[in-house]
Amino acid sequence: MDGGIRVGTAAAGGTLVLCAAALLGADAVEAVLAGVRAGAHGTRAAADPVLAPSVVRYAARHGWFWPAVAGVAELVALAGAVGALRTVRAAVLRRRNALDGPSRMLVRAAAIDLRRDVLAVPGVRDLRFALTGTRRAPRLALTVACPADAPLGALLAALGDGPVERFRRAADLPALAAVVRFRPGAAALRRGFVARRRVGEPPHMDIQHREDRCE
Template identity: 35%
Template structure:
């Protein structure tokens, strides 16, 4: 699974949080007089900055435009967080000229989950199809108990369940990430 977007999000948010925290702490320290009482009561912007702003009529429109661009970028980032790469349906015909058969991804994943949950020692299975119809990717999480034969479970998932999935999707291969998790309880 490609974790780069999540890593970039976390890194960007941590850096932004650190910068804002440092700026806020510096402003608070100045306001409390930690840099001297004269600085605490002095205006934040000097007279030179005020003169610059007064002499350049483009300054406030430029600041407004920059704020709008930043707000739009933030909104686009926020909307991107809500989008999922989850596949809703699969088209089974590679050539749409003869019609299109759409298979709901939920039907495929439910059948796969049901099959794997019938294997001995499996407590639960959760599957998701991601990507595109042409290149679907499977994310499979299987929770198993201590009484499951792990090598046999892995073999059955690879040789039976995933092979049936490929046949159902009319694909030679489907990229899959399988996560197996041992759950406490009924040991041998």
């Protein structure tokens, strides 16, 4: 599944957030401690400048100081850039797929069967689906309209064991992860912008768009 990408992105995002929080927290703690110290030591410490002359002298005396600060800043900037790129990539791959040509051919053929199989499952009224992710981490997102009293657990198991597993094999995507969004009580699903562009099956697949445009 898309786990590699998403876990990596989540870890990178979390690390960035924690780094930012730690930086801010460290500054805040320093400021607050200095304030407390100033209060404890009376007016002398309170009257000390925030940028002490000793700090300026230290930086001037040691030639490595500013290059080291620049290096750390570069590393932080690099981490930020990598984090931003990974976040964008993950967001794009949640909506689009990056499959190669042969995989697309297989998926296109399997998609028609998938739609037919899912609609044949008792309790399924309508279906919308999209294949996203990469070949190494593909993800099938299904939206299923079903009756309000449908047993969702059993329906999910039926979809997972039947149509999704068959699609996994037919499309030759053993790592495929499937996410099913149930719409209990919905008679039919509203089609989105992409699906409105053409009438055909399956309505929400990238693969199909190209086919429809060819026609």
